[in-house]
Amino acid sequence: AQKITQTQPGMFVQEKEAVTLDCTYDTSDQSYGLFWYKQPSSGEMIFLIYQGSYDEQNATEGRYSLNFQKARKSANLVISASQLGDSAMYFCANVATRGSTLGRLYFGRGTQLTVWP
Amino acid sequence: EAGVVQSPRYKIIEKKQPVAFWCNPISGHNTLYWYRQNLGQGPELLIRYENEEAVDDSQLPKDRFSAERLKGVDSTLKIQPAELGDSAVYLCASSLDLASLETQYFGPGTRLLVL
Numbered sequence: 347a348q349k350i351t352q353t354q355p356g357m358f359v360q361e362k363e364a365v366t367l368d369c370t371y372d373t374s375d376q377s378y379g380l381f382w383y384k385q386p387s388s389g390e391m392i393f394l395i396y397q398g399s400y401d402e403q404n405a406t407e408g409r410y411s412l413n414f415q416k417a418r419k420s421a422n423l424v425i426s427a428s429q430l431g432d433s434a435m436y437f438c439a440n441v442a443t444r445g446s447t448l449g450r451l452y453f454g455r456g457t458q459l460t461v462w463p
Numbered sequence: 464e465a466g467v468v469q470s471p472r473y474k475i476i477e478k479k480q481p482v483a484f485w486c487n488p489i490s491g492h493n494t495l496y497w498y499r500q501n502l503g504q505g506p507e508l509l510i511r512y513e514n515e516e517a518v519d520d521s522q523l524p525k526d527r528f529s530a531e532r533l534k535g536v537d538s539t540l541k542i543q544p545a546e547l548g549d550s551a552v553y554l555c556a557s558s559l560d561l562a563s564l565e566t567q568y569f570g571p572g573t574r575l576l577v578l
Contacts (some may be wrong), residue, residue: 350505381566389552391506391569437505447519449494449558451567453505 348373348440348447352454359428359461366413367423367457369438375399379441380421381451382412386434394436397421428461435459465489467570469555475576481543484573488536488557495532496556496567497540506554512538542575550577 349372359365371380382394397405397412405412413422425432435458439451468487476482488495493514498506509528511519514535523530527546532538542549552572559565 383569389554389572389574391554391556393566393568396566439505446521449496449511450508450519451496451498451506453507455503456505 348375348442348450348452350438350440350452350454352438352457354457355455356458356460359425359459361430361461361463362427364424364426365428365459367425367436367438367459369421369423369454371419371421371438371440373419373440375443377443379443380412380414381439381441382410382421382423383437383439383453384432384434385437385456391437395423425459430461430463433459433461467555467557467568469553469570469573471573472571473574473576475578476545477578478547479544481541482545482575483542484540484553484555484575486538486540486555486570488538488555489568492557492559492568493535494558494560494565494567495538496558497530497538498554498556498569500552500554500572502551506552509540545575545577547577550575 351370378399380397384392395407395410397414409426411424435456437456439453442450495512497509500506510523512532530540554572556567556569558567
């Protein structure tokens with residue numbers, strides 16, 4: 347079974363500051379992938395960043411980076427230099443890599459990020 | 464390049480009525496997914512298609528939900544009859560190829576309200 351835990355229902359950060367959104371996962375798969383998506387109030391899920399379980403380096407995409415700690419089963423998202431437009435719901439997800447559920451994304455409950463001026 | 468297109472964006476119906484949602488994936492994407500997102504939750508998979516074949520529909524409530532992807536391109540998800548608990552956002556996603564676990568790209572969703 348796959349399980350994603352996001353313990354922060356809401357986070358607040360001032361513009362231009364960095365913020366870390368927590369994510370822990372539980373999987374029995376040896377090979378897996380972790381995603382972060384952003385969901386603004388418009389509803390669309392926007393892909394941000396991906397980390398494969400065998401990737402030795404932490405993934406980075408512009409202002410987004412993933413602090414991947416495999417032994418602790420955590421995949422925290424770090425947003426540097428926050429912008430007002432970053433205010434949204436953020437979801438961490440694990441992808442099943444084998445069996446009948448191959449490709450299925452398992453999402454956490456999300457963290458609502460609010461960036462204030 | 465156009466993203467995943469969904470329609471309608473919003474739908475309000477009375478319980479026991481039928482409703483249908485349409486999705487057109489990104490061009491060239493073989494894998495199509497339907498997710499349901501309840502209020503305050505993350506999305507949950509309903510069904511996954513590889514071309515025109517449904518390869519993961521274990522979480523689709525088959526007594527009232529049906530889906531099709533006849534030509535392996537666009538897809539329709541239907542609920543008949545709708546119940547109050549079906550109020551949710553229905554998200555469609557597509558990816559290039561299932562085997563390589565390519566990133567799933569989502570559409571804007573259809574917000575369904577059942578009265």
